[in-house]
Amino acid sequence: MSKNEQLTDSMFYIMAALTRPRHGYGVMSQIEETSNGAVVIGPASMYTIIKKLLKNEWIYLYDDSDSRRKTYLLTEKGREVLDGDLQVRKLMIKLAEAGLKEAEE
Amino acid sequence: MSKNEQLTDSMFYIMAALTRPRHGYGVMSQIEETSNGAVVIGPASMYTIIKKLLKNEWIYLYDDSDSRRKTYLLTEKGREVLDGDLQVRKLMIKLAEAGLKEAEE
DNA sequence: CGTCACTATATCGTTAAATGATATATCTAG
DNA sequence: CTAGATATATCATTTAACGATATAGTGACG
Helix, strand or coil: CCCCCCCCHHHHHHHHHCCCCEEHHHHHHHHHHHCCCCCCCCHHHHHHHHHHHHHCCCEEEEECCCCCCCEEEECHHHHHHHHHHHHHHHHHHHHHHHHHHHCCC | CCCCCCCCHHHHHHHHHCCCCEEHHHHHHHHHHHCCCCCCCCHHHHHHHHHHHHHCCCEEEEECCCCCCCEEEECHHHHHHHHHHHHHHHHHHHHHHHHHHHCCC
16 A cells, blocks of 8 residues: 555546657647546646656656657656556545435435 | 536545535545545645535535534535536546556556 | 648746644543 | 544645746648
8 A cells, every 4th residue: 555646637637648658739639538628738737737747757758859749658656656546536436426326316 | 518617636525425414524534534545635625625615506504403513415506516527537537547558568 | 922720838927726734622531 | 631533613825727928830721
């Protein structure tokens, strides 16, 4: 049981997208698509959070060869953090689902 | 497709707990237990958020008869918001799981 | 070839959210 | 009678997220 560093929603979404190499703009688009427009992370949040994730060494600069695009990817540490957070999120979703179901009587 | 008011993690956790009548302190304990200690919401956050949820009419004061305990419960509106948010969260979890699985090669 | 929309990254200043510290009071067990 | 748990509450601060804005390259269309 590692001390679980709890991620914010936005961090979680961005890290989930960065399980594959992607650049910032691509992450924004993907999150918007995957959530059917429910989750929108603008550039300000995006690049603020990328900076933080880099500092924490949860992601790293994967490719810089294209002058326009910077692609990032999760580090091993980042994958662990994401996975730990995922487990907590799943637990909490179960709690919410159970509660909502019970109330349907 | 309603305009989805995206909840913060803490709001989601607290609202998930309030699918049944519970008082603030009980919500804190329950979240800590359910998450196996990974999510801890202290009193400052708790009562700040309860105030906000009341203002939004997503919860209401369910019982005040005990002088020490104030129990709250989701309103119908609150259940709808929670349910909408839940769907988004499930989508994002799928995304994260898919990504983590793919990387395991 | 000009300009319009889109792609792409970035920062500044502000708003909004969460938290640490602290206070108060009751209840329970030794 | 006092120590720890229960229970609610606020203030002041820190942290996180975001709107606005800037810059620049690319693609398509007339």
